[in-house]
Amino acid sequence: MHTVELLPDAGLESAVREMWSRLVAAGLPSLATHGHATNRPHLTLATAASVEGLAVAGLPVPAELGAVRFLGRAVVWEVRPTAALLEVQARVCAALPDPWPPPGEWVPHLSLALRVRPAQHEAVLAALGDPPRAGGWFVAARSYDTATRTVTGLA
Template identity: 55%
Template structure:
């Protein structure tokens, strides 16, 4: 399986990393200490069995990261699902083999912590309460090969 991920511009990336560090400093789980080279703030658009032959991804796109919330077992910042972002997801979903999730199930987000204890969510929200929405843009795309654990750039344009 391969992902299609969008990367934030430098300022927005640093704001998310700061939130990772603040959670970690408060003794809460965060992605601040995750050692894998893929560990970078990103929006996963979808997963597919292959991304071979993928057309350039039309970037940049505006990015707004809003409220902190739990999504399954992850602590995340919601990403505003603009019409352009939804159109990009639909386009990729319709051109790649075995894509997931389908457009109606996609919840755009940037992860702050994985396997986050739900009981700690109020503490995390308190730590990040002074964090206004993050405004920036998605400026690059990459793919992560889940089996080989390797990254590759996806052309944009």
């Protein structure tokens, strides 16, 4: 499988990494400890069997972060679904064979931690505190290949 991901500007990336660091400092799961070279804050637009020939148009696109919440076993920072962001995601999905999730089911977010147990929820919220108002831009796109564990820029 291949992902289609948007990458944040330096300021927004720094805000996400700060949240990752808060979790590490509290001894909780955090994507800061994920050691793969491709690990960095990103917004996944879709996954598909192939992204061959895909170019992501419409960047940069504004990004506004909302609340921190739990999404399954993940801790995520919501990304407000602006019209511009929804348009980029819809165009990407229209260009891919069998994309997932389809536009109407997409929950835009930046992941902070995975594999968080329910017993850790209270500690996670305490460690993250009241998240700062954060915003910026998604400035680039890439694809992550789950088979080869490599990334490719999508221009």
